[in-house]
Amino acid sequence: xxxxxxLFLVLLLALGVMIAPVAAQGDEIVIWTSxxxxxxxxxxxxxxxxxxxxxxxxxxxxxxxxxxxxxQLSIALSIAVQAGGDVPDxxxxxxxxxxxxxxxxxxxxxxxxxxDEDWVADLGDGDTLACVIDDExxxxxxxxxxxxxxxxxxxxxxxxxxTTVEGWREVAPEVSDGENYxxxxxxxxxxxxxxxxxxxxxxxxxxxxxxEEGRPAWATEEVAEVVEFGRxxxxxxxxxxxxxxxxxxxxxxxxxxxNAASFRGGSWSAIFVPGxxxxxxxxxxxxxxxxxxxxxxxxxxxxxxxxxPEGAENPExxxxxxxxxFEPSFVAGWAAGQFGIPTLGxxxxxxxxxxxxxxxxxxxxxxxxxxxxxSPFYVESLDALAIAFQEMMLDPSIDALQRLQDVAExxxxxxx
Amino acid sequence: xxxxxxxxxxxxxxxIGPAVVFVVFVSLYPxxxxxxxxxxxxxxxxxxxxGFRNFEIIWESSNFWNSIxxxxxxxxxxxxxxxxxxxxxxLVFNSRLQGNTLYMTIIFIPWMISEVVAGVMWRWLxxxxxxxxxxxxxxxxxxxxxxxxxxxxxxxxxxVVVMATFWRSLAFATLLLLAGLQTIPSELxxxxxxxxxxxxxxxxxxxxPLLLPTTQVxxxxxxxxxxxxxxxxxxxTGGGPGRATEVLSLQMYKEALQFNNWGYAGSLAVVMFFxxxxxxxxxxxxxxxxxxxx
Numbered sequence: 001x002x003x004x005x006x007l008f009l010v011l012l013l014a015l016g017v018m019i020a021p022v023a024a025q026g027d028e029i030v031i032w033t034s035x036x037x038x039x040x041x042x043x044x045x046x047x048x049x050x051x052x053x054x055x056x057x058x059x060x061x062x063x064x065x066x067x068x069x070x071x072q073l074s075i076a077l078s079i080a081v082q083a084g085g086d087v088p089d090x091x092x093x094x095x096x097x098x099x100x101x102x103x104x105x106x107x108x109x110x111x112x113x114x115x116d117e118d119w120v121a122d123l124g125d126g127d128t129l130a131c132v133i134d135d136e137x138x139x140x141x142x143x144x145x146x147x148x149x150x151x152x153x154x155x156x157x158x159x160x161x162x163t164t165v166e167g168w169r170e171v172a173p174e175v176s177d178g179e180n181y182x183x184x185x186x187x188x189x190x191x192x193x194x195x196x197x198x199x200x201x202x203x204x205x206x207x208x209x210x211x212e213e214g215r216p217a218w219a220t221e222e223v224a225e226v227v228e229f230g231r232x233x234x235x236x237x238x239x240x241x242x243x244x245x246x247x248x249x250x251x252x253x254x255x256x257x258x259n260a261a262s263f264r265g266g267s268w269s270a271i272f273v274p275g276x277x278x279x280x281x282x283x284x285x286x287x288x289x290x291x292x293x294x295x296x297x298x299x300x301x302x303x304x305x306x307x308x309p310e311g312a313e314n315p316e317x318x319x320x321x322x323x324x325x326f327e328p329s330f331v332a333g334w335a336a337g338q339f340g341i342p343t344l345g346x347x348x349x350x351x352x353x354x355x356x357x358x359x360x361x362x363x364x365x366x367x368x369x370x371x372x373x374x375s376p377f378y379v380e381s382l383d384a385l386a387i388a389f390q391e392m393m394l395d396p397s398i399d400a401l402q403r404l405q406d407v408a409e410x411x412x413x414x415x416x
Numbered sequence: 417x418x419x420x421x422x423x424x425x426x427x428x429x430x431x432i433g434p435a436v437v438f439v440v441f442v443s444l445y446p447x448x449x450x451x452x453x454x455x456x457x458x459x460x461x462x463x464x465x466x467g468f469r470n471f472e473i474i475w476e477s478s479n480f481w482n483s484i485x486x487x488x489x490x491x492x493x494x495x496x497x498x499x500x501x502x503x504x505x506x507l508v509f510n511s512r513l514q515g516n517t518l519y520m521t522i523i524f525i526p527w528m529i530s531e532v533v534a535g536v537m538w539r540w541l542x543x544x545x546x547x548x549x550x551x552x553x554x555x556x557x558x559x560x561x562x563x564x565x566x567x568x569x570x571x572x573x574x575x576v577v578v579m580a581t582f583w584r585s586l587a588f589a590t591l592l593l594l595a596g597l598q599t600i601p602s603e604l605x606x607x608x609x610x611x612x613x614x615x616x617x618x619x620x621x622x623x624x625p626l627l628l629p630t631t632q633v634x635x636x637x638x639x640x641x642x643x644x645x646x647x648x649x650x651x652x653t654g655g656g657p658g659r660a661t662e663v664l665s666l667q668m669y670k671e672a673l674q675f676n677n678w679g680y681a682g683s684l685a686v687v688m689f690f691x692x693x694x695x696x697x698x699x700x701x702x703x704x705x706x707x708x709x710x
Contacts, residue, residue, distance in 0.1 A: 075676060082462055178562075189656055242544050245568035245657045250544060380675045391658035394570075406478070413473050414677045415459060 028062045029317045030088040032077070034070040044337040047330070055324050061317050071191070071379060073097070077309055078104035087309040090318040095130035095303040096195070098139055099214065099374035107307045110137045113319040119326045119344060127343040129371065130303035140322055141305035142331050143340035146365045147196045148269065148299065149183075149288045150255070150276065151262035161262060164292045165229060172238035175261045182238040185264035186251035187230070189390045191382030195300045195372060196266060198389060201226045203370055204293035209382070214375030215416055216408035218385060219401065226293070227392050227400040234393050244393045248272070266300075267361045270339045277339070280357045287360040289368040301369030303343065341365065377415045384411050447689070453682030463679070470683035480684075483664040490578060490663055491642035497582040498638055499631070502589030507619075509590070510597040524587040531584065535651025538580040542566045542652075570660030573653045577661055581648050585641065589634055596630025597623070629705055636699040643691055664688060 037052070039045040052063045066088070068076055074097035080087045082104055093101065101107045114120050114137070126144035131137055151161040155175060162171045172182035187197045199209065207222030233239045240260075243251045252273055255263035263269070270277040279285035290297040306325075308318050325331070328346035332353070335342035341362050342348050352358070375381050388407040392398050454470055456463045474480045505523065509516050526534065541549040544565055557564035557572070566572035600623060608618040646665040649655065655662035655670065662670070668688065672681035 079676070189654070189658075241568060242565070245565070246544060253545065380677075383674060387656075387659065390656065394568075394658050410477075410479070414671075414675060414680065 027060065028064060029090065029314045029321065030064045030066065030086075031090045031318075031321070032066050032068045032073060032088045033092040034068060034073065035092075036067050037065055042337075044334060047334055047337060051325060051330065055321055058324070059317070059320060061314075061320075063321070070094075074101055074106075075379060077101065077307075078106045081106040081310055087311045087313075089308065089312040089314045090321060091307050091309055093139055093305065093307045095139075095141065096372040096374075096378060098130065098133070098307070100376045100378045101307060102133065102138060103214070103376035106310055107138050108310045108312065108315065110140065110308060110319075113308065113315055114140070114322065117319075117323055117326075119323065119328075119346075122345045123343050124345060124348075126303050126341065127305070131305065139305050139307045140326070141303035141343045142326070143305075143335035143338055143342050144301060144303045144365060144369070145267045145338060145340035146299050146301035146361070146369050147200065147264065147266050147290065148361065148364060149262055149264045149290070150269070150280070150285050151183075151288065153284060153286050155261035161286070161288050163288060163290075163297055165294075168238075168291060169232070172233075173236070176236070176238045178237055179259060181240050181254055181260045183233075183262040183264055184240055184251055184254040184260040185243055186246075186248045187234075187239075187243045187389070187393065188245065188247060188251075189383075189387045191379050191386055192248075193386045193389065194382045195302075197264070198226060198230070199300055199372065200290040200298040200368075200370060201229065201293050203298055204290065204295040206295055208373060209385070210373045210375045214377065214381075216381060216385075216411045219405040219408045221401065223404055224400040227389065227404070229293075230389070230393055231396050235396060241393075244390050267339045267341075267365075270357070277355070277357045280360065281355050283356075287357075287364060289364045297368050298370040299364060299368045301365055301371055303371075304338070304340070305343075377411070380415070381411045384414075450682045450685045450689075453679050454686045456679045456682075458676070458678040466679070470680050471686075473680065474683055474687065479659065479662070479667065480664075482659055483662055483667045486574070486661065487643060487663045487665075490574065490581075490645065491639060493574075493578045494581055494585075494642050494645075495635060495638055497578065498585050498589045499593075499635060501582075502586055502593050502634070503631070505586070505590045506593035506597055509594050520587075520590075523590060526584045527587040529584070531647030532651045534584050535580060535648045538576060538583075538648070539567070539652045542576055544568070567653065568657055570657060573657060573661050577648050577652050580652060581642075581645060584648075585638065589638060592634045592637065593627070593630060596627050596634075599630075600626045629702065632702040632705075633699065636695055636702055640692060640695050640699065643688070643695065664691075 035045045035048050037045055037049040052065060056063055073092060077091050078101060127141040130141050131139040149161065162168050175182045185197050187193045202223050205222045205226055207220055207226065208217040211217040234241050234244060240254055254260040256273060280287060289299045306322060308315050312318060326344055328344060329350065331342050331344045331347040332350035335347065336352050384407050388403055392400055392403055455465060455467055457466045509520060541547045543550060550566060554563035564572065566576050604622050605618055608622045613621065644665055646669055649661055649663055649666045653661040655666050665688065668681050668684040671677045671684060
């Protein structure tokens with residue numbers, strides 16, 4: 001009798017253990033972002049932590065937040081979905097990642113989930129261009145950011161900062177003297193260097209990164225010409241070679257130390273460069289866009305937001321979180337925290353976007369903003385290309401067109 | 417057969433069973449799965465059988481041969497330093513100087529630091545503008561009166577990794593060689609001295625031949641370490657600048673974790689397996705010849 005009783009207890013326990021996770025799932029959502037919620041120095045980390053706490057209190061749903069490195073978010077999500085593993089309910093994503101996620105079948109359409117929400121109708125082009133593909137919405141973008149050139153007004157006289165290749169060739173030698181540089185910009189071995197440094201020049205020169213399928217299309221004369229121009233910039237000492245071999249912080253250092261007359265970063269640079277926004281607002285520093293290679297001046301542009309993965313356990317709760325997130329004053333603060341322009345119309349009406357800094361960002365992105373070309377293997381392909389660009393900058397004897405062809409074949413062999 | 421006899425026969429297997437299961441899951445299964453991966457192509461979690469195509473790509477890949485070359489350059493430079501200075505230190509410690517224990521402890525400190533932490537430390541020492549060693553040594557190595565940026569130049573970057581790995585491994589090599597020296601009877605050295613041999617002659621004619629088997633074992637052991645070195649490369653240079661420090665182990669790591677090219681990374685792992693297997697055979701034979709000599 002005793003034996004049967006204990007056996008019954010064990011069975012009951014086992015049943016409870018099996019049921020409990022299933023019961024808990026309905027009361028829980030998993031969110032992946034690049035933010036460290038324990039980082040009290042980052043305003044948006046603090047904002048996100050507060051928003052999560054508010055959501056939990058209002059809805060009773062537990063939020064499990066997992067920090068994932070920005071450049072790994074889309075890859076990790078694609079693998080999780082395709083491998084049939086556990087997928088989160090909401091993931092931070094950039095516009096450049098959406099095509100790869102779509103190709104991997106990793107994101108679900110949001111029209112049914114969000115169709116009735118008023119705030120969705122208030123989202124502007126910065127959201128629509130990034131998130132609505134073939135009349136179907138796959139993400140919601142909260143802000144738009146992009147590449148910018150900041151220059152010291154008194155370093156460039158009446159003509160201001162040159163915006164053409166010929167102008168750069170004329171002015172750069174006058175401003176550079178071995179210890180001081182015409183400009184500084186990250187051009188290292190990461191896909192971010194392609195996005196910010198090389199892509200706008202490539203596009204302006206009539207070149208491409210990917211074809212319609214997303215396969216490498218960069219082995220062309222147009223891209224090789226950009227490589228040669230890059231070599232002029234670094235080998236003549238107009239840009240520090242450290243831009244090629246260092247990281248983002250190394251690229252900012254010459255500007256912060258006062259050794260660079262201009263700095264090519266992004267609207268987000270105000271996060272990392274102390275006092276930059278104030279310098280712009282005071283007129284000490286002005287902003288401009290990209291260099292015209294003949295086809296116009298362009299800057300890299302990205303919309304950032306959220307996607308709901310295919311296979312998410314609790315997409316309705318994810319939609320509720322998004323509705324709370326897209327409250328105008330919150331989105332305004334969030335966009336300001338990233339030094340971007342909010343995509344939500346009501347958020348843009350908030351007064352902090354009246355400043356010279358934000359007006360300049362809005363104007364430059366509106367006139368020159370350029371989204372990235374798409375590939376299912378976007379991050380991986382551009383990482384490989386960035387390494388090739390780094391090699392070519394460091395070794396001027398490398399045949400640019402041949403090297404571009406070699407890395408294109410490397411990517412083709414890897415993924416196609 | 418009695419129950420007791422059966423139990424006696426099974427008992428040893430029961431004792432080693434857990435260890436065998438552990439080894440199978442931790443070593444054998446991953447190794448077999450790597451071979452399986454190497455004949456597939458993986459795209460975002462989806463696998464496709466492609467036979468030996470990955471190995472064909474390896475054979476034709478300039479990046480692969482560049483990695484092989486860099487692995488040998490690194491290995492050769494590292495071995496030269498670690499065996500040379502390790503032997504010198506072992507001889508010093510074997511002479512039983514006062515304070516030997518203290519000096520040994522100091523030399524062992526780098527070995528106790530985690531490889532990645534040591535790598536980050538060395539990277540900071542050579543940070544542009546801020547690194548202590550960069551600021552001290554940069555002007556000395558510059559050809560044009562400026563400053564030589566070690567981590568911005570292929571040779572300099574490889575040199576930093578060699579030095580960092582040598583700094584961390586010196587103690588272990590010294591210990592191995594010291595253990596070998598301490599098996600050599602001191603009377604042999606004394607006898608040579610009585611016969612009129614000076615220190616160099618005694619070392620060359622008496623100590624070195626007796627130490628040779630231990631040295632062989634140490635060289636092979638350190639070679640295996642050099643071939644598989646990745647922590648220092650990852651934390652100091654990341655394979656850069658360009659691909660100037662992208663040794664084979666790092667290339668395998670990047671193909672898997674940066675480029676999600678698991679099948680190709682598996683094939684690189686298979687190549688590394690055979691290189692390590694060859695070194696392991698040499699290591700075991702060196703051990704056997706050392707034991708036979710003893």
